[in-house]
Amino acid sequence: MWTDLSLPALARRPAEARAPSESPPPPFLRGPGAFILHYVRLRPLPFVALLTMVMGAAGCAVASQYVMKLLVDAMAGPREANSAAWTALAILIALIAIESVLWRLSGWLGCRTTVGIGVDMRLDLFNYLNGQPMRYFAENLAGSLGQRITSTAGNFGALTNTVVWRALPPFTDFIGALIVFSLVDWRMMAVLALFVVLVTGGLIVFGERGRHYHRTYAGHSNTVSGELTDVISNMWAVKAFSARGRERDRLARDFHVEAAAQRASWMYTEKARVIHDVSLWLVAGAMLSWSVHLWSIGRITPGDVVLVSALTFRILHGSRDMALSLVDMVQQFGYIEDTLRVIAQPQSVVDAPDAPDLQHRGGTVEFRNVSFTYNGGRDAVHEIDLHIPAGQKVGIVGPSGAGKSTLVTLLQRLYDVQSGEILIDGQPVRTVTLDGMRTADADVPQENTLFHRSVMENIRFGRPEASDEEVYAAARAAYCDGFVRALPQGYDTIVGERGTKLSGGQRQRIGIARAFLKDAPIIILDEATSALDTESEMEIQRALVRLMRDRTVIAVAHRLSTLTAFDRIVVMMNGRVVEDGTPDQLRRQGGLFNRMWRLQAEGLSLDEVDVEVEVENETVLRAGSGRSEVAAARRGR
C-alpha cells in the first residue's frame, strides 16, 4: 500500500520556491510618536479637558502674581483708599482656590485616563506579540518580553505626567508672564523671552543628542530582567550543578553593564541641569539688578519689583522644568521606541488577506514536496511527500534530529515552509485562517508545559466550554484521573509554574487529556508519552487507537514497540522519509525500521543507532564502530 522510499527517491514535483510572506505591524506600532498619538486619539475628550484644566490652573497662578502686585501697590498708596486692597485680596484668595480645584481635578482625570490607557496598551502589545511565530519566542527571553510590555504602560504614564504636569504649566506660565511683563517693561519681557527660548531650545538639542543613552539603558534593563527570569526558572539546574556562585557572578556582570548604561543615561540628564542652573543664576541676577535700578530712578513701582522678581524666578525655574521635562520625554520616548523595536517586528506567519476558515472534512493531511530550514542552514525536513487519509493512525519514528518534531510543527503552521505545500482536508494551510486551521488539530508537544493554574483549568484549556464530566472522561482516557484524584486538592491542585509540581509523566498525561478534550479531527503527539514507562505508554497508545477511531492520529515515538497497533509507520532520517508502511510490512522488509526494531529489542535506544545518509538519494545504515561493539557485546557476540 505504501512505497518504501529508502531506495532512489520518487520523481519530485518542482519545488515552489516561495519566500515566507511578512506582514508589517499595524501603523500605530511603527514608532513611538504614532503609538502615543493612537491612544490619545482614542480618548480625545479627557485629554482636551486635562490640558484645559492644567492651563487654567497655571493661568490662575500667573494671574495671582499680578493681583499680588495690585495688592502691594494698593497697600503702598494712601490708607484711606483701602477698598482696592480688599478687592485685590478677595480676587487673590479666589484665584488660589480655583487653581487648587483645577489641579486636583486634573489629577483625578489624569489618573483615570492614563491607567485606562495602560490596560489597552498592554493588551494591544500582548495581542500583537502572540501573533509572532515560534521562531521569535525561541530568540527572545520570556521575562524580557513581559518586562517590556509592563514598562511601556509605565512609560506612557510617566510621559503623560511629564507633558501635562511638568511641561505644560511652565509653558502656560511663560506665555502669561510675557503678557504681564509687557505691562511693566517691554524690554524686560524681550530679554526674558529670548533667554527662555535659547535655554529651552539648547536643552532640547542637548536632550535629543542623549537619546541613545536612554535607549541603550532601556535595552540593557529589559535584557537583565529576561536573564533574571531565565535563571529563576532554571533554579533546579542552578542548584543541581552547584552553580549559585557562578550564576550570581554572571548576573553581577549583567547588572554592572546595565548600571553603567543607567549611570550614563542619568548623568546626561544631570549635565543638562548644571547648564541650566548656571544660566539661571546669571539671568536672575541681571533681571533683579535691572528692576531695582528702574525703581531707583522712579520708573517702576515697588509692586512692579515684587512682580518682576516673583515672575522671573517662576519663569526661570519653569523654563528648567520645561526643558528637563522635554529631555525626560525624549527618554520616555526612547524606552517606548526600544520596546516597539522588539515587539513590533513584522510577523511572518499570518493570515492571508480575506482568508476563509478551514472546512473540516474528517482530518486528511497531505505534505506536497515540503522542504523547510530553520535559519537558512541545512533543511530540517527535505522534499517530504506524505498523504495521510482521514482516520489513519500514523507513527513517525527515526533517530534524534531526523526532523520528526519539525514535521509535526509545520503541520500546525507554527512556521511557514520555504517550499512545497501542506494541506489539511484538501485546503492549503497557508490559505485559511490560523485560528480556523488550528481547530483541526490537538497537539501534545515534546516539551509539554502547563499553566500555573489548576489541573482542571489546564485540561479544560483544550475546550473551555467542556463540562466537568467531559474533563474527567478525557483524564480517564489519558490515564491521569487516578493520580489527579490523589493530589492534595484533586482537580483543583495548582500545578506550579510550567507544571513543575508534577512528574514529567504526569505532566505529559495532563497534556494528552487536554488534547483529547479538544474536539479536533487530527491529534498530534510528539513523544507525548516518552516520560512514561513502556507499559503505560503502550496503554495510552492503544487507547488512542481505540478511542480516537474517527480521528487522524500522528504520533512521534521513540519506543517502536508502542506503535504496533498503528496503521502505518513513517520512518524519517536526515529530514527525509526513508520508509513508509504498516509495522508488519516494514519489519518484513528488513530495512531501517526492522533494524531499529531489532536493536531496541536488544536494549538499545534509537539514538544509539548511528545512521548516515550517503550517496544521493540512497540510504545506508550502519552501526557506529564504537557502539556496534557495544551492541555486539550485548548480543553476546
Ligand SMILES: Nc1ncnc2c1ncn2[C@@H]1O[C@H](COP(=O)(O)OP(=O)(O)OP(=O)(O)O)[C@@H](O)[C@H]1O
Ligand atoms: N528552533 C530551532 N531552530 C533551529 N534549528 C532547529 C530548531 N529546532 C530543531 N532544529 C534542528 O532541526 C533538525 C531537526 O530537529 P527536530 O527537532 O525536528 O528533530 P527530531 O527528529 O524531533 O529529534 P528528537 O527525536 O531528538 O526530538 C535538527 O538538526 C535540529 O537541530
Ligand SMILES: [Mg+2]
Ligand atoms: Mg523531536
